[in-house]
Amino acid sequence: MSDVSPRSKRLTEDEAVATLADGMTVGIGGWGSRRKPMSVVRAILRTDLADLTVVSYGGADVGLLCAAGKVRKLVYGFVSLDSIALEPHFRAARQNGTIAEVVEYDEGMLQWGLYAASLRLPFLPTRAGLGSDVVKNSPDLRTVTSPYADGEELLAVPALSLDAAFVHLNRADERGNAQFLGPDLYFDDLFLAAAAPPRRFVSVEKIVPTSELLENASFHTMKVNRSMVDGVIEAPNGAHFTNCQPDYERDEVFQKEYAKAAVDPDTWAAFVATYLSGSEADYQQAVQNR
Amino acid sequence: MTDATPGTTTGATPGASTATLAEICVVALADAFAGDGEIFASGMGTIPMLGARLARATTEPDLLISDGEAFFVANDLAIGSTDKDIEGWVPFRSVFDLLWGGRRHVIMGASQIDAFGNQNIANIGPWAKPKAQLLGVRGGPGNTINHATTYFVPKHSDRVFVEKVDTVSGVGYDRAAELGDWVKAHHDIRRVVTNLAVLDFASPDHRMRLASVHPGVSVDDVVAATGFALVVDRDVPTTRLPTVEELRILREVLDPKGYREKELPS
Numbered sequence: 001m002s003d004v005s006p007r008s009k010r011l012t013e014d015e016a017v018a019t020l021a022d023g024m025t026v027g028i029g030g031w032g033s034r035r036k037p038m039s040v041v042r043a044i045l046r047t048d049l050a051d052l053t054v055v056s057y058g059g060a061d062v063g064l065l066c067a068a069g070k071v072r073k074l075v076y077g078f079v080s081l082d083s084i085a086l087e088p089h090f091r092a093a094r095q096n097g098t099i100a101e102v103v104e105y106d107e108g109m110l111q112w113g114l115y116a117a118s119l120r121l122p123f124l125p126t127r128a129g130l131g132s133d134v135v136k137n138s139p140d141l142r143t144v145t146s147p148y149a150d151g152e153e154l155l156a157v158p159a160l161s162l163d164a165a166f167v168h169l170n171r172a173d174e175r176g177n178a179q180f181l182g183p184d185l186y187f188d189d190l191f192l193a194a195a196a197p198p199r200r201f202v203s204v205e206k207i208v209p210t211s212e213l214l215e216n217a218s219f220h221t222m223k224v225n226r227s228m229v230d231g232v233i234e235a236p237n238g239a240h241f242t243n244c245q246p247d248y249e250r251d252e253v254f255q256k257e258y259a260k261a262a263v264d265p266d267t268w269a270a271f272v273a274t275y276l277s278g279s280e281a282d283y284q285q286a287v288q289n290r
Numbered sequence: 291m292t293d294a295t296p297g298t299t300t301g302a303t304p305g306a307s308t309a310t311l312a313e314i315c316v317v318a319l320a321d322a323f324a325g326d327g328e329i330f331a332s333g334m335g336t337i338p339m340l341g342a343r344l345a346r347a348t349t350e351p352d353l354l355i356s357d358g359e360a361f362f363v364a365n366d367l368a369i370g371s372t373d374k375d376i377e378g379w380v381p382f383r384s385v386f387d388l389l390w391g392g393r394r395h396v397i398m399g400a401s402q403i404d405a406f407g408n409q410n411i412a413n414i415g416p417w418a419k420p421k422a423q424l425l426g427v428r429g430g431p432g433n434t435i436n437h438a439t440t441y442f443v444p445k446h447s448d449r450v451f452v453e454k455v456d457t458v459s460g461v462g463y464d465r466a467a468e469l470g471d472w473v474k475a476h477h478d479i480r481r482v483v484t485n486l487a488v489l490d491f492a493s494p495d496h497r498m499r500l501a502s503v504h505p506g507v508s509v510d511d512v513v514a515a516t517g518f519a520l521v522v523d524r525d526v527p528t529t530r531l532p533t534v535e536e537l538r539i540l541r542e543v544l545d546p547k548g549y550r551e552k553e554l555p556s
Contacts, residue, residue: 031382078426086424094413094423104412106431108386128390128432131461131469137417152472183360184381 008174009232013043013280016201016231020044020164023072025053027114027160027195029167029188030242033059033082033250035180037168037203039238039280044070046279053101055160057110057186059242060258063089064276067262072100075160077107081259083252088262103138105129105157111187113160118193125154164199165191168239169224170247173210176229178202179221182245192228203233205247237284254287309532311485312337312550313540314504315442317532318483319397320345322440328352329437330362330380330394336369336553338397338442340544341483343367347539356380366539369549389429392476395438398430400482402455405498405518407479407491408462409434409441410455417457430459435466438478444554446484448517463496485554487512488529493521502529 017040020026030036041061044052051072056062058079065071067089079090093099105113108128116124125144135141135155144156167188172178180188192200202224213222241258243250261271275286309317319341323331331342331353339358346353347366354362354377362378380388388394401424402410411430415421433439439460443450458465466477481501482489490501499521500512509526532540540550 076426078428080425091423094420097419102418104417104426106427107429108390108432111383111386126390126432127435127469127473130431130435130473131458131465132427132431132434133412133417133458134427134431137457150472152470183379186382 006175009176009226009230010174010207011231011233013040013203013233013235014046016040016166016233017043017047017049019199020047020049020052022049023051023053024163025055025161027162027165027191028054028056028061029165029186029191030059030061030239031057031184031186032078032080033242033255034184035168035182035186035239035244036061036242037166037235037238038240038242039235040166040168040201040203040233041065042276042280042283045276055110055114055162055191057107058090059087060255063087063262066090066093066099067268069098073103074099074101075103075105075110077105077110081255083250084255084259088259092262104134105138106132106134109134109155109157110160111190112157114187114190114194116157116159117161118190121159123156123158125156127154129155129157160194162191162195164201165195166201166203167191168203168235168244170205170244171208171213172202172204172224172229172232173213174207174232175210176202176224176226176232177210177213177222178204178224178229178232179213179217180223181217181221181247185223189223189228192224198230200229201231201233202229203235203238205236205238205244207232207234235280237287240284240287251287254290307531309537310551311504311556312554313532313537314529315483315485315554316340316344316540316550317536318481318488318529319440319442320348320536322397322480322483323350323353323395326350326353326395326438328354330354330356330385330388332356332394333397334399335442336545336549337444338399339369340540340550341397341442343544344536344540347544348536354378366543368543368547369545370547386432389433390436392437394433394436395440395480396429396433397440397442398433398460400441400443400450400460402450402452403441403443403482404452404455404462405520406462406464406496407441407460407482407498408455408458408465409460410457411459412457414456420456427457427459431461434460434479435469435473435477437476438480440480441482443482443484446486446512446515448515451516451518453518463491486515489520497521499523500526502527504529505531
């Protein structure tokens with residue numbers, strides 16, 4: 001028996017974010033306003049990181065990073081707050097032309113790009129996107145001709161390789177075996193798989209001993225194993241104000257406050273002063289104090 | 291299904307003649323699923339969801355209906371209800387798989403749509419710096435090229451029905467025709483249902499055709515509210531009214547709280 005004990009990958013949001021550098025490509029898991037790694041996004045807001053490329057099925061993660069001027073390039077299939085259809089900061093950034101490079105894909109194309117990266121393939125073929133203005137608006141996209149008898153021309157979605165990935169799940173052990181307990185993993189496993197070590201991070205509501213992961217859940221919830229993860233962050237209420245089922249639902253009242261504040265520079269400055277000017281603990285306290 | 295003739299019932303039973311505009315639209319959307327069989331009937335928004343659910347509750351019992359989240363539900367789920375009889379799990383990845391496999395028919399909205407059914411939900415104004423950023427293309431490109439699509443437009447106007455859309459999200463017939471035999475065989479825009487009319491693409495070159503006008507709406511009303519030349523046949527029928535049974539299912543089972551009227555007031 002070796003006496004080397006298993007390596008703990010536990011770290012904080014600030015430690016994880018400190019591994020990022022200007023200009024990196026960062027993938028963010030979740031979907032719209034659902035199970036977003038918001039405590040990590042808030043940690044990025046506390047840094048002077050700049051010129052990031054952000055890849056996301058976007059919600060307030062994209063909105064906040066755009067509002068803070070962190071985004072040079074944005075790759076998305078949509079940006080929405082779900083119960084509020086349009087994301088105000090994202091809209092403003094697009095309408096003011098403040099995002100230098102915009103890549104707008106069909107939702108399935110984004111999955112395909114992440115999947116290609118995770119399989120270390122240069123591209124994956126699809127029909128999704130053909131005939132639409134996705135092809136016109138991303139002129140670097142190429143097609144590929146089927147080498148078989150059909151000879152069909154297909155869109156070649158290039159691999160979306162990430163320098164870093166952040167996802168928020170429900171539970172994990174400190175080695176990085178992570179678990180989703182809600183109805184949908186979304187594409188979180190692909191975000192992790194599309195990213196290069198050592199910047200594949202999972203934040204969770206609670207870090208538990210490995211043996212506890214299956215006490216109240218089926219093994220089908222174990223889609224993220226520790227070979228896919230470099231760092232585990234314990235972040236209770238870390239997805240707030242997005243949902244993290246079954247631990248909590250979206251904070252619709254807070255989301256409304258966010259969306260309302262976002263439309264005007266003065267009200268937004270007040271929102272930032274109240275909620276986004278301190279640590280994560282300060283944020284959670286301010287949310288409690290409402 | 292057996293039913294009274296529309297508009298002929300008397301007495302206390304809610305009759306078809308009492309149908310609201312929202313209910314007429316739901317039924318017109320439900321009819322779009324005719325013959326679809328065992329596929330996922332998906333609707334974005336209250337009235338589109340009701341269209342899919344009504345179709346399964348009446349003429350297309352094999353359709354699969356989702357809760358709008360990650361599950362197929364076997365029961366006639368009311369809008370806003372969480373009382374689900376789950377019959378399947380469909381997280382987003384499974385939705386993408388089955389839609390690329392063609393086993394789906396979706397009803398989407400359209401911020402703009404042109405004469406050949408090119409749809410825009412992405413932005414208004416130039417894409418590079420839009421006047422109004424909307425949702426992005428979302429699943430429009432992949433949906434329209436892989437399976438049947440229907441559109442619902444609650445406010446028919448020449449701001450929506452335009453000569454040229456600002457960004458093509460969902461692919462129309464003219465563009466699909468340039469994409470080869472496979473796409474031509476699978477691209478299928480069934481109809482466009484609006485607050486004024488039902489439109490389809492049953493014309494020789496798949497230009498949008500006025501299929502029917504809703505009760506009280508004239509052909510001229512629709513032509514005036516459309517920013518391109520529609521194909522208009524000599525005789526344009528009136529959109530059918532809901533049957534008594536359809537109204538009962540809508541009002542008592544699928545939408546007892548009346549969310550449909552909030553999405554499209556009469």
